[in-house]
Amino acid sequence: MDETTARHNEKMRKIKVARDRMMQTKTEEKGLIIVHTGAGKGKSSSAFGMIMRCIAHGMPCAVVQFIKGNWSTGEREFLRERFAAECRFVVSGEGFTWETQDRERDIAAARSGWEQAKALIRDPDIRFVLLDEINIALRYDYLDIDEVVDFLLTQKPPMTHVVLTGRNAKPELIEAADLVTEMTLLKHPFRDGVKAQKGIEF
Numbered sequence: 363m364d365e366t367t368a369r370h371n372e373k374m375r376k377i378k379v380a381r382d383r384m385m386q387t388k389t390e391e392k393g394l395i396i397v398h399t400g401a402g403k404g405k406s407s408s409a410f411g412m413i414m415r416c417i418a419h420g421m422p423c424a425v426v427q428f429i430k431g432n433w434s435t436g437e438r439e440f441l442r443e444r445f446a447a448e449c450r451f452v453v454s455g456e457g458f459t460w461e462t463q464d465r466e467r468d469i470a471a472a473r474s475g476w477e478q479a480k481a482l483i484r485d486p487d488i489r490f491v492l493l494d495e496i497n498i499a500l501r502y503d504y505l506d507i508d509e510v511v512d513f514l515l516t517q518k519p520p521m522t523h524v525v526l527t528g529r530n531a532k533p534e535l536i537e538a539a540d541l542v543t544e545m546t547l548l549k550h551p552f553r554d555g556v557k558a559q560k561g562i563e564f
Contacts, residue, residue: 479493
């Protein structure tokens, strides 16, 4: 064994010892409140990746999709056609607010989605609930942020995970969450005139 390899192996051995020691202190299990926000792409995509993991682990899950409305997405078709028994899928909303141009209708749709979301989160058989684009509904005050945060902190079952996606997550939600990831936009083809691509954006 040459000197470079020996130094590397010794460094990795020390890292493993430290890592194993640290992992021994991580013993708690709990249902997490998770927020995916930021201007970058990947918020919903990451959350739907978690849905796939849950299905693989035999964890019943649910999606409530706010705002996007009847916009056909690959994840919706995939889950409804192939995993309907493992993942309930609720669509709430009729599209982005600039499309409906009817604030009262948007508020009613968001409220309906939130009521369904609460029922799914309370359901003892469901372990993971994705509230896709709910941050948009909160941003426009279609839903009351205090009500949403209070429900998550006081009524979510202890072992149920809830993920909330969308840009501009409110500070109250970020403060209440266990895990927050902000997707940062560095470059996007839309700026160069490239439209949303099937399989990439939807």
